[in-house]
Every structure is written in C-alpha cells, then in structure tokens.
C-alpha cells in the first residue's frame with residue numbers, strides 16, 4: 166500500500182479497507198431530481214449519505230455485524246442527465262449487471278422514480294417493499310406520466326400488485342386511495358401502524374412466500390421530526406424506531422437490493438443524512454447475515 170492510498174481518501178466514495186474478501190454489496194448514487202414537485206435538491210443526496218456514512222459507527226449491536234470488516238464496493242454516481250427515461254434506463258442496466266454478479270446492490274437517490282428502473286431489473290420472484298408517506302399512484306403529475314409522484318402507478322400498470330407491499334402511507338389524493346383499493350395494493354398505512362400492536366407481523370405474513378426482497382425507502386415515510394430534509398415532508402409519520410423494527414423483521418430474507426431516496430441535503434442540519442446512512446448500514450448488515458446463513 167502506498168502513502169497515497171493510506172493517507173488520501175478518494176471522497177466522496179465509500180472506501181472499504183478490507184481487500185481480498187468477497188464483496189457483500191455494491192453501492193451507486195443517482196444524483197437526479199428533475200421531476201421534483203416541491204423542494205429540490207435530492208440530486209445532492211448520494212454524496213451526503215456517503216459523507217454521513219463515513220462518520221458513523223460501522224458496527225451494528227442489533228445485528229452483531231461490523232461493516233468495517235466487510236467489503237462494500239462503491240461504484241460512484243450515475244452520469245448526470247435531466248431526462249427521466251434516460252435515468253431509469255441507465256439505472257436498470259447497471260442494476261441488471263450487478264444482479265447477474267449475484268451481489269446485493271444499494272441505490273442512493275435521488276428521487277423515487279429511480280425505483281421503476283431498479284425494481285424491473287431484479288429477479289421476478291422478488292417482493293417489493295415500499296416505505297413512503299405518499300402512494301405515488303397518480304396517472305400524471307405536472308404534465309408528466311413518469312415522475313416521482315407517479316412511479317408506483319407506472320410500475321403497478323406493468324407488474325400488477327401481487328408482489329408489492331406499501332408501508333407508512335398517509336398522503337395521497339382521494340383518487341389514489343381508490344386506485345390502491347381497486348388494484349389490490351397491500352397497504353400497511355400509517356393509520357394501521359398507529360392502531361395495531363405489531364405491524365411488522367403484517368409485513369412478515371405478507372412476505373412468507375417470498376425469499377427475495379427489494380426494499381425501497383422514501384425517507385418521507387418518517388415523521389419530519391426525525392427526517393426533516395426530504396422533498397415532500399408530511400406530518401404524522403413513523404418514528405425512526407418503528408422503521409428499524411420493520412427492517413429488523415426482514416432478518417433471514419435475501420435482500421436482493423435496496424434504495425434510499427428523496428433526501429434533500431439543502432434542508433438538512435445533517436441528521437437526515439446520518440439517518441439515511443444508518444438505514445444503509447443496517448440493510449447491508451441484514452443482507453450480509455442472510456448471505457452467510459446460506460453458506461454455512
């Protein structure tokens with residue numbers, strides 16, 4: 166190792182100190198927010214999450230996994246474009262390549278529309294778990310058929326609803342709620358979470374026939390008190406603790422991939438980025454645990 170490698174960090178990439186061990190996850194950023202409808206800046210999300218990640222503990226006491234001892238490969242950021250179709254196409258191609266290598270991928274957003282590209286590139290038997298305050302089921306928004314407010318409508322148009330569960334829903338138009346019911350989208354809404362004792366059980370029940378999962382986390386699923394720096398903040402959301410309880414309930418599932426979207430660092434005092442980084446840490450930890458279970 167040279168002093169260049171030793172003393173210089175190629176920021177903003179996440180660096181992995183362990184060499185010669187199997188890669189547990191590949192990460193890439195999507196600095197894209199061209200269809201944003203309210204507060205811009207999600208394009209700055211990926212590097213903010215990386216910077217936060219470099220400054221939090223890598224050991225998870227809940228999972229007893231230390232990411233510092235694993236190899237995470239950060240591929241960098243997707244090349245800049247303001248064309249949503251082009252972004253989705255590129256995300257899909259990159260995810261497809263990583264999936265072929267049988268490595269877990271993590272996409273750092275960027276806005277939620279990227280999930281359309283990434284989810285369509287995972288194996289067909291993979292459940293989609295969407296954490297989001299919004300249903301994103303509009304047919305169009307501000308003249309766009311494909312945007313961060315319509316992506317789930319486009320996705321369910323294409324693949325139906327059998328594999329999808331939506332968690333934390335609390336903000337949508339009357340029409341979107343009706344569409345959700347009509348197409349049979351399984352919702353663990355904010356209202357349900359607030360009234361049942363153990364909403365995680367609803368998730369594990371839904372997932373009982375799925376071995377593979379894809380986790381999409383729109384940070385606005387959290388109450389703005391916990392995650393203020395998002396594009397469309399929505400009051401009365403879940404606590405950080407609740408989100409982690411949902412995530413820990415995925416123990417044993419193969420996490421094919423995940424995304425963390427809608428962070429707008431311009432509105433952050435740093436805490437939302439740290440939360441996003443912690444979510445990434447735990448998802449990679451869970452993914453590693455499922456991978457090592459398979460080997461031994």
Ligand SMILES: [Mn+2]
Pocket residue numbers: 297298299383385386397427
């Ligand atoms: Mn949202």
